[in-house]
Amino acid sequence: MNQPANSQIPAMSDWHDLIAKMEQSINQTILGQETIVRQMVIATLSRGHILLEGDVGVGKTTLLKTVAETLGGNFERIEGTIDLMPHDLVYYTYIAENGKPGVSAGPVLKHGDALSIFFFNEINRARPQVHSLLLRIMAERSVHAFNETHYFPHLQVFADRNRIEKDETFELPAAARDRFMMELHVEQPKAEAQLKDLMFNTRFHDADKLVDSADKAVVPYDQLNDVAALIQEQVKASSTLQDYGFHLCRALREPAEYGIKISDVEVDKMIKGGMGPRGISYLARGARVNAWLNQREAIIPEDFHVILKQIAKHRIFLNPVYDYNRDEIIDTLIEAALDNVASP
Numbered sequence: 001m002n003q004p005a006n007s008q009i010p011a012m013s014d015w016h017d018l019i020a021k022m023e024q025s026i027n028q029t030i031l032g033q034e035t036i037v038r039q040m041v042i043a044t045l046s047r048g049h050i051l052l053e054g055d056v057g058v059g060k061t062t063l064l065k066t067v068a069e070t071l072g073g074n075f076e077r078i079e080g081t082i083d084l085m086p087h088d089l090v091y092y093t094y095i096a097e098n099g100k101p102g103v104s105a106g107p108v109l110k111h112g113d114a115l116s117i118f119f120f121n122e123i124n125r126a127r128p129q130v131h132s133l134l135l136r137i138m139a140e141r142s143v144h145a146f147n148e149t150h151y152f153p154h155l156q157v158f159a160d161r162n163r164i165e166k167d168e169t170f171e172l173p174a175a176a177r178d179r180f181m182m183e184l185h186v187e188q189p190k191a192e193a194q195l196k197d198l199m200f201n202t203r204f205h206d207a208d209k210l211v212d213s214a215d216k217a218v219v220p221y222d223q224l225n226d227v228a229a230l231i232q233e234q235v236k237a238s239s240t241l242q243d244y245g246f247h248l249c250r251a252l253r254e255p256a257e258y259g260i261k262i263s264d265v266e267v268d269k270m271i272k273g274g275m276g277p278r279g280i281s282y283l284a285r286g287a288r289v290n291a292w293l294n295q296r297e298a299i300i301p302e303d304f305h306v307i308l309k310q311i312a313k314h315r316i317f318l319n320p321v322y323d324y325n326r327d328e329i330i331d332t333l334i335e336a337a338l339d340n341v342a343s344p
Contacts (some may be wrong), residue, residue: 012234015227018219019045019293022070025215029066030059031198032189039184039310040067041293046285047228048181049138049157051123051314058188060160064119065211071224072217073116073154076107080125082168086133090145108143108152115152116221120159124169131176138179154222174273174317181282182307183314228289235288236298240344245287245304249280251337252312260336265322265329273317283311301343309334 019041026037036052043050044067052060068075078089089108096102104110108118120126120134134157137143142151159180161172177183189195198204203213237245251258253274256267275283287303294303309331316330 054186
């Protein structure tokens with residue numbers, strides 16, 4: 001694949017090697033999450049933000065920290081709590097040695113434009129006001145503070161959410177969820193050997209040491225934007241594949257048009273909202289990245305299939321009468337769309 005003149009970006013073939021090394025390091029550190037790791041790599045090379053959800057103690061935080069280590073760049077983390085205020089992301093106030101109040105840059109600002117990963121732990125414990133500021137940071141990769149606008153061109157937001165506890169938590173608004181390219185559900189490994197390893201191998205008992213054992217800064221984080229743009233430019237989508245991707249997305253908004261039927265559901269009244277332009281753009285971007293990772297120069301249907309659920313599910317909103325069984329209905333809808341839309 002061609003590169004811009006005078007570019008200092010490693011050859012794209014070298015990037016294949018770097019990404020393979022990154023995945024290998026993560027998978028040696030985090031057991032049994034190979035599929036999730038690949039999806040995180042796709043989101044990263046699409047320059048999309050990532051939200052992990054799952055049960056308590058399945059390794060969401062450890063996984064996110066490990067990925068951050070392998071990406072390199074400056075990393076910041078904040079804990080979602082009910083008393084967290086928007087300004088806590090931007091600045092700290094304190095009493096200086098001279099007894100006078102002082103102000104210092106908060107986690108978003110302290111590294112300037114070198115900030116690579118901002119990790120929001122337990123995001124659903126933060127108040128809606130905090131989500132609103134985070135929305136601006138995610139959407140524009142900038143924030144206005146101290147009478148100037150600060151830009152973070154390399155920023156990727158990682159967040160996790162505990163789906164079990166509901167006390168003192170706040171549901172993310174639809175606009176904020178839409179800013180996450182993918183919502184990924186993390187479960188514990190199913191293989192007996194891996195679970196025994198996690199149970200008895202002392203290497204996995206200290207999460208901080210485990211994360212520290214991962215390879216550091218495997219990929220040059222400050223070149224990811226350029227590499228992502230090259231992938232989008234070089235991987236082609238034929239008109240037939242464009243039609244297929246369009247109809248997959250439309251089937252999730254207008255399932256009745258595609259003959260989709262779901263037991264005990266009025267399909268023509270089921271959907272309240274579906275993927276908008278941002279979501280369908282993410283699907284195309286992710287499909288190109290998946291094709292590139294598999295060393296193909298054009299998209300095939302499977303490139304949509306491997307990421308459709310992760311990109312679409314949190315963007316589909318049902319008539320409230322069906323919310324009691326939301327996850328099962330949406331999973332069935334996505335499978336039905338894949339079955340009913342003819343694959344080229």
